[in-house]
Amino acid sequence: MAELGQLTLMLGLALTVYATLGSVLGARKGIPELVVSARNATYLITVVGFATAIALIVAFVTNDFSIEFVYSHSSTVMNRAFLWVAFFSGNEGSLLFIVLTLSIMTSVALFLSPHSFADALPYTTAILTGIMGFFYFVLVFFASPFDSLDFTAVEGLGINPLLTHPGMFIHPPLQMTGLVGIAIPFAFAFGSLIAGKTRDEWLDLARVSAIIIWAVLGSGILVGAWWAYTILGWGGYWGWDPIENVAFMPWLALTTFIHSVMVQKRRGMFRMWNVVLLSVAFVLAQFGMFINRGGPVVSVHSFGASTLGVIFLGFMLFSLAFALFVFFWRFNDLKSDRPLESFLSREASFLLNNFLLLGIVGVTLWGVLFPLASEFAQAETVTVSAPYFNRINGPMLLALVLLMGVGPVLPWRRANQASLKRWLLLPAIFAIGAFVGMIASGLERPIALFAFSVLVFVATSIGQEWYRGTMARRRSGDNFVIGFWKLVNGNRPRHGGYVVHLSILVLAFGVIGTQFYSQREDTVLNLGESFEIDNYRIEFASHEDEPRADRLAQWANINVYKDGDYVGLLQPWSAFYPGFNQVSVRAGISTGPIEDLYIIPTDFLDARGEGVTAGGGPVTRAIFRVSINPLAWWLWISGPIFILGTVIALWPQPAVELSPARIRRRRPTGSTAFQAGD
Amino acid sequence: MTAVHWTTRSSRTPHVLYLFIALVFILTAACSSVEQSLEQRASALDKKFMCPVCPGETIDQAQVQIAKDMRQIIREKLAAGEDENDVSQFFVDRYGIQVLASPPTSGFNSLVWIVPPVVLGISLTALYMILRDMRRGKLARVGRMNDTTNQALAPYLDAVDEEMKQSELKRRSAGGRASAPLTRSDDGSEEVNG
The missing domain is CATH 1.10.8.640 (Cytochrome C biogenesis protein)
Structure with a gap:
């Protein structure tokens, strides 16, 4: 299997070189056969990539410990379902996954791209196969998952215990697909620029692919947060860790792009700017890979860590140089069609949105890089962690949320006082009312209350728009549900966008609740004893353990009562993995819309007060860390809403509706437009 | 020419927005110590x-x-x-x-705290000034109508103007919506073919 795998890797490398050179030469010299052949080679790369992946999977399934990667990431005694996780749990396997997912996306993108894009497509292909070529180069020469082990082993080391969690089946794939997938919209735009198609030819292709990738990456980050919440054991779903930051920054840059690109689509403005944004997102994704794979930054989860930092740094710099070169080459062709007319307009609000988003990117990047700057400038190691990011990014994120309530109701070109009043008065009243109400009802933390009011403002703004639109439909004879359906259906990108905005509100609701109102206590309980926190009572009913070959697991059975009523059984769990000399903890969580009761076992103790590992003697006492995390439930609910919004926004419009006149007439945002349109 | 509208824009309104944002910053930054x-x-x-x-x-x-x-x-x-x-x-x-x-807020380390707000402030100001100048410059050029591009475009622009006038008339005669001038439709549409 190892030989076959190695062979397919080399074949993949050869094919990427051929496809890249063939595409460029074919397009420049005008040899259509070569272009077609290069494109077919690209499809073939996907097939070869699958073959490589299958070779590795077979090696895992058959416990082929003569392969180093299989030896160091799996074992016969581990839960076999996690072999899929083992596949990408190390540097080599994850690189293979990345190149495979990129080749699949490339093939789909090539296959679906319209005929009108044919002139630019070879360059797009060349960019993508060039990137694949880089990964194949690394795989073949530096990080082959098929390298053989120096000695004979009958048992593997097993999988990192932190990764044996259901979230790990999807978090790393989504994350890697999202990060490398930024190459797709980037390649559409830059392929088009190289081909001299510098107007809006690439716009829809880049926009749609960027939104898909953005949704994938966003979901990946959210699943990762859920994993951290349940497994790391400290109730922290987001820690501004460098690895989290480097995934968050490209996502923010993509967010910037998919907003800003709307201005180009509608108004022919910001063309240059959009190209810059795509480049920023792309280079930030490379930066993320660099940090992930042996970058010079300390992180809590460096699973893919390797010594390949320099190579990835080089690739990032090359990407940057490439983007800059093409950008300045086509600089003069990227002018806007129109100037900005007013600072109080949809365009300007998009600009402010861009400014805030990129500001957050910049602040985050500065925080990630500052330890290096400090090391360099004053030879002193410093840490830049959550307090910095919360203090500086917090207000900017809140301002961004606020803008979600203002920007979408501003008209294009320029607004006037009357329309501002018409659209912003009610949200402002609701927000102020909510703030006063919350203060009056005795809630603490004024900053949090202010933030909640901002959410009310935005929610009212969206609700008002939907309400008015639906009422206008009702006047033309539809009932409320059908009216709303027609409203959303009439302009899916816009209303899908609103649904995504709602999901961000829901997420922010959870963030504010958990950040400002969490409470936590450590408690020592003997078997049978109870502990009260807030209006909960928890009872340490019994202790169980299960020593297995790869782990010594133990857990407490805890009865939870709220206001005297039995709520359920929680089983906070902890396991010692001898092979890794590592303890892994799973929280027991009783969740609900109002708050989570969150229990983690800190220590299990015997009668003398000594710590006990599973099977090591009778446990009579345990130390628990009990938290109440208000509104945490909303963090995870935002995910499905986010996906729903993205799907609505991307759902293809029937072809008839694509004629500009009809789109204009059907654009159903204000009630006057409705009456006029229908 | 539609350029006429551009000069009548109220220059006071944007400040409300900036005030709002400033308020957010101030309120959140002023972490109260109860x-x-x-x-x-x-x-x-x-x-x-x-x-x-x-x-x-x-x-x-x-x-x-x-x-x-x-x-x-x-x-x-x-x-x-x-x-x-x-x-x-x-x-x-x-x-x-x-x-x-x-990092602590002293010496070299204070840079981590100082740089972001300073850079953000400067870039926001710069962005504002660039856009403002860009807007004025463009307006002036469009208004002059003496360079060749605009000369060439003139017949088309006239046709557009004519068409806009027509549809505005149509809107007025349709009644009820006559109060909505070209630049103010709540959905933000500048189109008049609705």
């Missing part, structure tokens, strides 16, 4: 120190022994009447400055 219990102060401090042996985790999160000990020390010191700075100094003396979750 009277807190000992445990509240202690758990706030937990989040400010890194665990010396586990990369990327604060002692608030980490489950290793040293983190537990540090949490205990914090509570003891606060109970003994020491304040936050004393606790900080104690840990910095022992584990070096990297034990702090965010």
